[in-house]
Every structure is written in structure tokens, then in C-alpha cells.
Amino acid sequence: MTDPSTIVTVLDRAGFRLTEPRRVVAGLIADRNGHFTAADLVDDARERRLDVGRATIFRALELFTELNAVERVDLPNGEHAYVECEPVHHHHVICSQCARTTEVEACGMPAVARDVGKATGFKIQSHRLELFGICPDCQATNSRRG
Amino acid sequence: MTDPSTIVTVLDRAGFRLTEPRRVVAGLIADRNGHFTAADLVDDARERRLDVGRATIFRALELFTELNAVERVDLPNGEHAYVECEPVHHHHVICSQCARTTEVEACGMPAVARDVGKATGFKIQSHRLELFGICPDCQATNSRRG
DNA sequence: TATCAAGTGAGACTGGGTATCGTCAACAGT
């Protein structure tokens, strides 16, 4: 998932125009590995002297989210971030040290949702699960540092 | 959980001052059953002619959150809301029709977190689970309406 | 290459949340 063409392909297939700004935003996203905020992309664009308006970045993110090419996650601090991801139901594991994210299926979840529905009488329609922790690399770094 | 004294007690025990504005905010929270936003409380206060500053409401919410008397949840639409709750780990089931919330233990979650940790190599530290659906009352109302 | 709707950018605007700072009042000590 570090190839901007993935998003571009999705765009094309959904019948949206392949404009230069959208390619740029897709590129910026592809160049980021972990999660990122809209502001991150705005900064990236400015640093690289890529002329993309702020509004356009927000619009692109909105569109990509709709197409399931990226997903919104809410960080523990309340910030809204995005992660590039596969367009199937899944969850994110987020490293609280380096911001790297990984997708998981968490296949135990349907059972949990079913139990909760039974216990509360709610008809569960959707859920959101985000896991926070330390990724393997950071664990290694930490233990090396003592 | 419709008694403002719960929050007040928590405040007192933690060594914070029991000021009038804090009582008022606690009261406003107690009078709401489902989730609410900071803006909701600001409106409530104004409607009832209770003189509490906007900043104070935000500060009170922040404090109550720290003391685990209320919890922040992120609605699917990205809004930040709060729910009054017990100060133990749990999750929220939120009715997407009437905003009513219920707490659940979701005791299957530790197993899911463990599995995810094993699968990804992450050392899972915390997780956030929110479930959205239709509460029993709304289900009944809906079927009655046809 | 001409057309025209889809898309863009600048910038105004909105709304949630925070920082500042002078004032006030809850609590502890007398």
C-alpha cells in the first residue's frame, strides 16, 4: 500500500476524474506509512511546493474515505486521523510511539457484537474498534535502549 | 446514574473544590440520559438561565473525564460526545436513532485484544470499542409504525 | 479542439476547544 496508483485506480473505477490535485494527495498519502491528519498533508504539500489548496485536500480525503481507500480513525487524544487501507471491514492497531498502523481482521469481534446485542437488546448495526499499543520495532528499540 | 451527587462525590474524594458551577454542570449531565456534546450543555445552561461560562463547562468536562466520571466517545459522524459512566473499563452501545447509551462489559474483548497482539506482534496497551445500533425502545417503535 | 460539468483555489466563515487574566469564592487555619 505505498503505491498512489491504488487510490487512483479506485477513483477511476468509481467514475471520478483523475485530476492532478487528486494524484498529488494520493501521492502524499502513499508516502506516509502510519496515520496522518489532514493538517499533515497540508504541511507536506506546502513543504514540497505542491500547489494544492487546503479545501481540495479535505475534499480529496472525504472522497477517498467514501471510496474506502482511506479510513478515519479517532486517536485517543481526540484527534481525527486517517489511514490508507483496504476496502474491506477491518480494524486498526496503532502504535502510540511511532504512529505506525496495521490492519487486522479481529475475527473474534462478530461474536462479541452478538453477545453485546443479546445482553442489551440492541440491534447492533456497526462497531468501531481501535487498538493502541507498541509495535514490534518500537519494542525492540526500547529494550535495546534499556 | 441520574444523580448529580455521584459526580460531586467523585470530585470531593479526589480533593477538588465543590464549586457551584461544577454542581450545575454535574446536574446538567445527570439530566441527560444519552450522550451529549459540550455544546449541548452550553445550550442547556443558557436555556435554564444558569450562569455558567462556556470555558467553565469545557473545564468541568475535562476534569470529569480525567476522574472517569464521564467518558468521551466519538460518534460515527466524527462528533465528540460525552457519556456519564461508571469509573471502570467498559464500552458503550449507542442508539443511532435516539442517542441513548448503555454500558457493557464486552467480556470477550480481552481475548480479541490478545489475539490481535499475537497476530501483529504489537504489545496492546488499550483499545476503544464503540457499538452502534438500535435500542429496544426504538425497535419497538419502528415495528409499531410498520 | 470545442464543450461543459466536475473539480479547483482563495478566502471568508463556522464552531469546537484553549489561553489569558483580572476577579471571586471554597476551604483551612485561626
Add this chain to the structure above:
DNA sequence: ACTGTTGACGATACCCAGTCTCACTTGATA
């Protein structure tokens, strides 16, 4: 009860994320 300390308050200015508007541009199609 009285008073001093200091945490808390309220008004207001401010900041930042995100949205809206509107005149202009550009990509897909013929």
C-alpha cells in the same frame, strides 16, 4: 465566625479544523 491563600471562574480573544461560496480551470468526451 473571620480571614488569607489559591484554585476556580467568566469574559473574551484567540486558534485551528473543517466547510462554504463562487469565479475560474481542467479533464473526459464528442
